[in-house]
Amino acid sequence: MKRRKFIKTSLQAGSAFYLGLNANCRGEDQQAHSTISLKRSTLVEAKSYRIRDTYGKLISSQVEQLLNKAMTRLLETEKPESAWQKLVKKDDVVGIKINCLAGRGMSTHLELVEAIVEGLRSAGVPDRNIIIWDRANRDLEKAGYKIQTNRNKLKCYGNDQVGYSRRLYEFGEVGSFLSNIVIHQCTAIINVPILKDHGIVGMTNALKNFFGAIHNPNKYHDNCGDPYIADVNMLPDIRKKIRLIITDALTAQYEGGPPYMPQWSWQHNGLIVGFDPVALDSYGYHLIEKKRKEKKLPSLKEAGREPTYIATAADKAHQLGTDDLSKLQIIQV
Amino acid sequence: MKIKQLLTRREFFKNSAQLCGLGTCWLASSMPISLLASKTEKDEIYRKEARYFEKLPNRKIKCLLCPRECVIDDQETGYCGVRENHEGTYYTLVYGRACSANVDPIEKKPLFHFFPGSKAFSIATAGCNVLCKFCQNWEISQARPDQINSYTLFPADVAAYAKRTNCKIIAYTYSEPVIFYEYMYDCAEKGHEVGVRSVMITNGYIQAQPMRDLCDVLDAVKIDLKAFTEKFYREIVAGHLKPVLDTLILLKEEGMWTEIVYLVIPTLNDDPKELKQMCKWIIDELGADVPIHFSRFYPVYRLRNLPPTPPKTLEMARDIALDAGIHYAYIGNVPGHEGENTFCPQCKKVIIRRIGYQVLENHITARGQCEYCNQKIPGVWQ
Ligand code: SF4
Numbered sequence: 001m002k003r004r005k006f007i008k009t010s011l012q013a014g015s016a017f018y019l020g021l022n023a024n025c026r027g028e029d030q031q032a033h034s035t036i037s038l039k040r041s042t043l044v045e046a047k048s049y050r051i052r053d054t055y056g057k058l059i060s061s062q063v064e065q066l067l068n069k070a071m072t073r074l075l076e077t078e079k080p081e082s083a084w085q086k087l088v089k090k091d092d093v094v095g096i097k098i099n100c101l102a103g104r105g106m107s108t109h110l111e112l113v114e115a116i117v118e119g120l121r122s123a124g125v126p127d128r129n130i131i132i133w134d135r136a137n138r139d140l141e142k143a144g145y146k147i148q149t150n151r152n153k154l155k156c157y158g159n160d161q162v163g164y165s166r167r168l169y170e171f172g173e174v175g176s177f178l179s180n181i182v183i184h185q186c187t188a189i190i191n192v193p194i195l196k197d198h199g200i201v202g203m204t205n206a207l208k209n210f211f212g213a214i215h216n217p218n219k220y221h222d223n224c225g226d227p228y229i230a231d232v233n234m235l236p237d238i239r240k241k242i243r244l245i246i247t248d249a250l251t252a253q254y255e256g257g258p259p260y261m262p263q264w265s266w267q268h269n270g271l272i273v274g275f276d277p278v279a280l281d282s283y284g285y286h287l288i289e290k291k292r293k294e295k296k297l298p299s300l301k302e303a304g305r306e307p308t309y310i311a312t313a314a315d316k317a318h319q320l321g322t323d324d325l326s327k328l329q330i331i332q333v
Numbered sequence: 334m335k336i337k338q339l340l341t342r343r344e345f346f347k348n349s350a351q352l353c354g355l356g357t358c359w360l361a362s363s364m365p366i367s368l369l370a371s372k373t374e375k376d377e378i379y380r381k382e383a384r385y386f387e388k389l390p391n392r393k394i395k396c397l398l399c400p401r402e403c404v405i406d407d408q409e410t411g412y413c414g415v416r417e418n419h420e421g422t423y424y425t426l427v428y429g430r431a432c433s434a435n436v437d438p439i440e441k442k443p444l445f446h447f448f449p450g451s452k453a454f455s456i457a458t459a460g461c462n463v464l465c466k467f468c469q470n471w472e473i474s475q476a477r478p479d480q481i482n483s484y485t486l487f488p489a490d491v492a493a494y495a496k497r498t499n500c501k502i503i504a505y506t507y508s509e510p511v512i513f514y515e516y517m518y519d520c521a522e523k524g525h526e527v528g529v530r531s532v533m534i535t536n537g538y539i540q541a542q543p544m545r546d547l548c549d550v551l552d553a554v555k556i557d558l559k560a561f562t563e564k565f566y567r568e569i570v571a572g573h574l575k576p577v578l579d580t581l582i583l584l585k586e587e588g589m590w591t592e593i594v595y596l597v598i599p600t601l602n603d604d605p606k607e608l609k610q611m612c613k614w615i616i617d618e619l620g621a622d623v624p625i626h627f628s629r630f631y632p633v634y635r636l637r638n639l640p641p642t643p644p645k646t647l648e649m650a651r652d653i654a655l656d657a658g659i660h661y662a663y664i665g666n667v668p669g670h671e672g673e674n675t676f677c678p679q680c681k682k683v684i685i686r687r688i689g690y691q692v693l694e695n696h697i698t699a700r701g702q703c704e705y706c707n708q709k710i711p712g713v714w715q
Contacts, residue, residue, distance in 0.1 A: 101408065136479075160479060168634075175635050199393070199406055216475055218414040219464050222571065256391055259407045 040276045040328045041322040043283055047270040051250065058250060064115035067246070070273045071119065071332045084123035087243045088188055093129045094120055095186035095241075098211050099194045099248075100143035106260035107143035108192045108248045112271070116190060116230045116246065117154065119229045127154040133181050135212040136160045164215045168201050170272065172231035172317070176214035191277070195249040195284045196262070196269035197257035201225035202300045204308030205284040206245045206259060206277035207233050207320075224305050230313035233277060233320055245280050247272040254291040266291060278313045278321025279328050285310060286325060377477065380429035381515055383416055385543050392421035399462045399511055399539050400576040413512040415460035415664040427458035427478050428516045429487040433507050436498050440690040442506060442534050443626050443665055444592055445675060446712025447553045449685055450692040453532065454495035456486065458516065462538055464571040466635040467598060474508040488516070492523035499614065502552075506534035514543060521550035536552035537580035538572055544583055553590040553713060556581055560595075560602035561611035569601060569636075578614070585619050588711050592624040594665065597642045597650055599630065610649050612657035621660045622711040627651055629666035644670065661711075679708035 046069045048324055051062040068080035075083035088094055096116055098108035113132055120130055128151065134140050135304035136158035137147050148156045162176035162185070182189070193209035200221045201208060207229050211217035220228030233239060268287070272281050285307055289299055300306050314323035322328060362390025385397040392407040396416060401410040405418040415427045437455045439448055441514040459481050463472035468474050473481055486494070495503050504525045505517045510533050521531035530552035537556040539547075558577060559570050566574045584591045593615070597603050614625060625649040629642045647664045651672050654662035668689040675685035675697075682705050696704035701714045 103408070142358075164480065170635065199404070215477070215480055216414065218410050218412055218477070219475065221412070257406075258409070259392065261391065 030062075041279050041327060042074065042331065043272055043274040043279055044070045044074040044331045044333060045270055045272045046073070046333045047268070049269055052267070058109060058111045060111045060114060063109070063111040063250070064118060066271055067112065067115045067119065067273075069333050070271050073331055074273050080119060081122035084119040087190075088120060088123050088125055088126035089171075090126075091129070092125060092188040093179055093186050094125055094243075095189045096130065096132045096192055097189055097212065098132060098134050098140075098143075098145075098192050099204075099211060099212065100139040100145065101212075102194070102196070102212075102258055102260040103139075103142040104144050104260075106194060106196060106251065106253055106257070107261065108194055109250050110144055112192065112246070112248050112250065112329055113145075116192065124320075128152045129235075130154050131181060131185060132156040134158055135180075135217075159213070159215075169214075169235045169237070171234040172227055174214075174220065174228055174231035174235070176216050176232070176235075178215075178235065178237055179213045182213050182241065187239055188243045189238070191242055191245045193245070193247055194252075195247050195268070195287065197255050197288060197300075198254035198305070198307075199257060200305065201229065201309065202305040203281075203285055203288050205247055206280040207309065207313055210238050213238060218253075220293065224308055226307075226309040227312045227318075229309040230315075230318045230320065233313060234318055239320070242275075242277070245274055247280055247284060249284070249287070252287065252291075254288050254295065255297055258314055276321035278310060278323050281307070281310045281313070282323045282325055283328065283330060318325065341546060375420040376426065377497065378485070379426055379428050379430040379478070380417075380419075380424045383423040383425045384515055384518075386423040386539070388421055389601075389636055391444055392418070394418050394421060394423045394679075396423060397540055398514055398543055400573060401423075401462060401538075410477070412507070413460045413462045415458065417514050425513065427460065427513050427517050428519075429485055429490075430457050430458055430478055430483045430516075431456045431486045431491075432473050432478070432481050432483040433457040434484075434486060434494070436500060437504065437506075438690040439502060439504070439532075440687060440692065442504055442532065442555050443663070443690075444532060444553055444555055445626070445663060445685070445687075446592065446624055446661070446710070446714075447532065448501055448530075448713060449697075451502055452498065452500045453502040453504035453506075454491065454498060454500040454529075455504040455506050456491060456520070457505070457510075458513040459483070459508065460512045461509040462512050462572075463536055466569050466656060467596065468634050469631075470507050471619070471634045488519040489524060491520045492527050492529055495524060495529045496527050501529070501530060503529055504534055505531070509538075510535055511543075514547070518547060518550055521547075524586045525550065536570075536572070537577040539576070539580060541579065541583055543707045544580055545587065548584070548587040548589050548650055551589065553596060554584055555592050558593050558595050558611070561607050561614070562602070565602050569598075577619075582618055590624065591619075594626045594628055595650070596628045596630050596637070599638070599639050599646065603642070603646050603650070605649065605653060608653045609657065612654045612659055615654075616658050621658050623659070624661035624663065625654055625659055626663040626665045627654070627672075629664075631666070648672070675710075677703040677708050677710070679703060680706035682706075685711065 046066045048066050071083040075086050077083045100107040159179040162180040165183045168175050169178050193205050194206050198204040201224045210232050249268040249270040252268045253265040310323050313320040355688050387395045396411050397401045407418050410417045436452050437454045439451045443675045459478040510517045524531050532553040534555045563574050566572050616623050626646045631641050651662045662676040664670045673684045673687045677684045684696040
């Protein structure tokens with residue numbers, strides 16, 4: 001069995017085992033994270049129509065190639081492993097925050113998560129230091145992930161597996177317990193949201209994905225999530241641990257979210273990577289609006305759910321990034 | 334008295350193991366957010382179809398229980414965190430899932446004109462439909478049911494425990510009973526079957542129809558009127574004032590015994606002008622006989638930067654109420670204060686003397702009259 005197949009088997013629900021493969025560390029031994037000199041507001045969008053087979057199913061190797069293309073361009077390296085080495089250290093414990101609420105069809109794709117795991121391994125991060133996580137085991141399972149809790153192996157579980165902090169973390173209007181995964185387990189986070197419409201807050205992408213790290217997201221949807229979504233992202237344990245954001249826009253949704261509504265989703269076949277969550281959200285918002293216009297739907301503002309939290313995240317009190325598309329460098333590969 | 338003491342040793346261990354899976358944790362409310370693993374199968378037993386919701390296209394629903402009217406997508410929970418849309422049908426997740434159960438004096442609720450000196454079997458579940466920055470019970474009210482320890486007490490059990498512990502009353506309290514409506518309703522019905530009354534300790538943030546229906550099974554209601562301005566409700570409570578006032582009027586129409594608590598928070602809702610307006614509204618809309626309790630605030634949760642309410646401020650509020658013509662104005666959370674006592678509005682004598690939650694003297698006759706001057710005292714005494 002090929003290595004890729006091994007990984008797939010290990011993450012997918014229903015498999016009876018998973019393999020603890022040794023990471024094959026190649027390339028430059030660079031200092032993680034601190035060497036990144038790129039402009040924070042640079043985004044790389046990698047798109048390819050070759051990532052699907054004739055039935056529309058994702059091809060794992062193609063997804064991995066697409067991610068590698070985006071990573072090498074963003075981190076300005078020749079080899080993908082060098083890009084990952086710039087982001088993480090071998091002894092980091094890396095949490096891959098995915099989004100699984102909508103179940104199969106509109107959750108972070110397994111093929112993408114496999115490619116990320118592969119990238120981390122290539123940077124020397126051992127499997128036991130990788131945690132794939134979301135809000136609840138139930139959500140992960142619904143999306144096709146297998147719960148894995150063995151401490152010496154690749155892990156995959158929800159906040160409910162390990163609970164929440166006992167301390168209240170506060171910023172602005174938000175006061176929440178944070179997932180122990182964020183507080184006590186990870187030293188680095190890779191945020192891997194899905195790009196989709198959201199019936200209450202307008203749209204969800206990078207910023208909103210951290211509602212899955214707090215114990216009381218139900219309290220923070222009023223006023224289209226503004227300023228709550230921006231406030232959650234200000235919590236130091238979240239803000240300081242994020243190393244990279246990879247928006248899964250392989251399949252995206254422009255209406256009817258957050259549940260999966262196939263009639264309103266489209267195959268964007270793209271990954272958008274960057275460091276600035278506000279830039280990612282602004283660009284994602286732009287893509288959704290473009291699609292809505294194409295489909296003759298009212299804009300999110302006209303629909304009464306403009307995601308104003310994006311601008312709030314960029315304001316003086318938050319300064320989480322750039323929401324002005326004209327100031328972003330968006331590189332298409 | 335905690336529920337643990339109410340059970341035989343055998344029952345206790347059986348229930349703990351079978352229902353909690355948590356060893357000996359009974360008073361779940363005192364536990365921090367837990368490290369429990371997902372208990373999906375167990376969660377199912379607390380799931381019951383909710384009342385008061387409307388089905389919308391695309392498996393969405395609109396909850397019609399409280400004024401928020403949450404519109405909820407499939408697999409999502411409402412603002413209160415204890416109601417979930419499952420494939421286009423709305424469910425409560427806390428039916429029989431109590432996170433607190435204690436025997437309290439009724440004075441603790443506080444209800445001063447409802448069987449003084451009685452014990453109330455007091456229960457709560459996780460969740461709340463508002464977000465008060467000063468919530469004393471935020472660890473349960475702002476949590477979701479799967480995040481705190483709880484144990485199984487279905488309505489018949491609640492009624493049985495109340496009876497066994499000589500509680501005349503079941504109190505739905507601590508968090509916000511509106512959000513465990515179905516559970517409360519059925520507990521109240523079961524309670525009545527065995528001669529136990531029910532009282533709701535609530536923020537009054539509920540729609541008219543559910544409140545009216547609930548009046549069929551309740552015997553008294555205590556409403557937390559948190560301020561008399563929309564600004565306070567919007568900024569400090571994440572709610573609105575008008576629905577609470579509407580509930581108070583509805584309770585009067587229904588003839589429900591009602592008392593009001595007003596937690597006085599320094600600088601936020603202690604403006605004498607606002608207090609005068611509120612007292613005038615009470616007199617005009619509810620009458621002079623509705624008791625009002627001005628309670629002392631202690632810094633907690635997200636309002637830790639304010640001092641406790643000075644007793645003088647509480648006295649000022651009480652004087653405003655008495656001057657406005659309200660007959661029964663109390664001071665709460667200041668044990669030993671004279672304002673804890675009930676005075677006869679006619680002869681001015683102390684007719685119920687209290688310290689803290691304890692009743693020391695009661696001079697109200699079986700017919701609900703002042704023992705000294707026969708003045709009728711409003712309330713439920715027998
Ligand atoms: S009861 Fe809960 S779900 Fe229903 S409207 Fe109120 S907050 Fe929303």
